[in-house]
Amino acid sequence: xxxxLYAISVWVxxxxxxxxxxxxxxAFVAYKLGDxxxxxLGRVSFNPFKHIDPFGTLILPGLLLLAHSPFLFGYAKPxxxxxxxxxxxxxxxxxxxxxxxxxxxxxAIVVAFAFHALPLVPAExxxxxxxxxxxxxxxxxxxxxxxxxxxxxxDGGRVAVGLLPQVLAYPLSRLEPYGILILLGLLILLPxxxxxxxxxxxxxxxxxxxxxxxxxxxxxxxxxNA
Numbered sequence: 001x002x003x004x005l006y007a008i009s010v011w012v013x014x015x016x017x018x019x020x021x022x023x024x025x026x027a028f029v030a031y032k033l034g035d036x037x038x039x040x041l042g043r044v045s046f047n048p049f050k051h052i053d054p055f056g057t058l059i060l061p062g063l064l065l066l067a068h069s070p071f072l073f074g075y076a077k078p079x080x081x082x083x084x085x086x087x088x089x090x091x092x093x094x095x096x097x098x099x100x101x102x103x104x105x106x107x108a109i110v111v112a113f114a115f116h117a118l119p120l121v122p123a124e125x126x127x128x129x130x131x132x133x134x135x136x137x138x139x140x141x142x143x144x145x146x147x148x149x150x151x152x153x154x155d156g157g158r159v160a161v162g163l164l165p166q167v168l169a170y171p172l173s174r175l176e177p178y179g180i181l182i183l184l185g186l187l188i189l190l191p192x193x194x195x196x197x198x199x200x201x202x203x204x205x206x207x208x209x210x211x212x213x214x215x216x217x218x219x220x221x222x223x224x225n226a
Contacts, residue, residue: 006128009128010128010131010132010135011135011139013132013136014132014135014136014139014140015135015139016048016052017048017107017136018104018107018136018139018140018143019048019051019052019057019076019143020045020046020047020048020050020051021046021103021104021107022076022100022101022103022104022143022147023043023050023051023076023077023079023100024043024044024045024046024051024103025099025100025102025103026038026043026079026081026096026097026099026100027039027043027044027045027079028044028099029095029096029099030079030081030086030096031044033086033087033088033092033095033096034085034086034087034092035081035082035083035085035086036085037080037081037082037085038079038080038081041080043079043080050077051076051077052076052077053075053076053077056075056076056077057075057076057077060075075180078153081093081096090162091162093158093161093162094158094159094162094163096158097155097156097158097159097162098155098159100144100147100155101143101144101145101147101148101155102144104140104141104143104144104147105140105141105144105215105219107136107140108136108137108140108141108144108219109219109222109223111133111136111137111140112137112219112220112222112223112225113223114133115130115133115223115225116223116224116225118130118133137216137219138216141212141215141216141219142208142212144215145208145211145212145215146208149183149204149208150172151175151179151182151183152172152173152175152176152179153176153179153180154179154183157172157175157176157179160172161173186204187204187205190202190203190204191205
């Protein structure tokens, strides 16, 4: 696969910013709500190297790309949160989880407004800047929606555990050690099996793409880019 340096330059920077702000937001909100675990480990930081997981951020997406996977995803280094230290553990867990996706949506809105400033960019840098903005807009929205899937350890799973009645929240929380395997099965293995059987089992990816399309349209409309 021939990946140009230009393509890398317009994808890596937006991706690093999106991941860094996402994880730093988790750490910051946890600190504000009573748990300083991430703070003490230096995770309330805009330094991307504090948040990059070598396998989840670099190797896994690269392998999926080379394998022509129907859906690409990865993950950053999880932010350590001791939920028992939070002021109101179950409710505050929800706020900590929502902080990451909410930050990505805010970044996407900021980027969408920045589209209006493109005429001010020098001609020789206009295309590179526009491509970075478009990719940043897409990456932040995809990251927010993907992370809101109700499967621990994704943020949506943590939100569900915090809001559901205990009788439902407890068994859902027990899935956390197997969350990544479940995601790999739903997003990659299931569609491959379906293709072998002549069936379209790529349901989760289709739902994510549909939701992403709705959010993109809504944010473009709100920011005057429709």
